[in-house]
Amino acid sequence: QVQVVESGGGLVQAGDSLRLSCAASGRTFNWYAMGWFRQAPGKERDFVAAISRTGYSKYHADSLEGRFTVSRDNAKNTVYLQMNSLKPEDTAVYYCAATPALIDLSKDYQYPYWGQGTQVTVSS
Secondary structure (H helix, E strand, O other): OEEEEOOOOOOOOOOOOOEEEEEEEOOOOOOEEEEEEEEEOOEEEEEEEOOOOOOOEEOOHHHHHHOOOEEEEOOOOOEEEEEOOOOOOHHHEEEEEEEOOOOOOHHHHOEEEEEOOOOEEEOO
């Protein structure tokens, strides 16, 4: 199996940028597609972005309007989420997850391995 640990969260102002990182350990990193999800207080967990094993295919939630970008560096066993033009509604706990699946990467049930999450708070 694989273990994942998120970092990079914090308190920022609206309009700022932030980059989250997710470091993986355990089995070979490039065996797994990686996903980012977020959960705001009192709301369900939502899909944010996903990236295929090689990084060739990337998926982002339409609601983000192109503000977020997922990437990975397989040499560093790390996946990133670059978040630009942050808004107060982006405030949430952001989770990184890993899956051996090849399809339906926007579905949280596809991911057996999850990190503990990192808090992102955007003030207005």
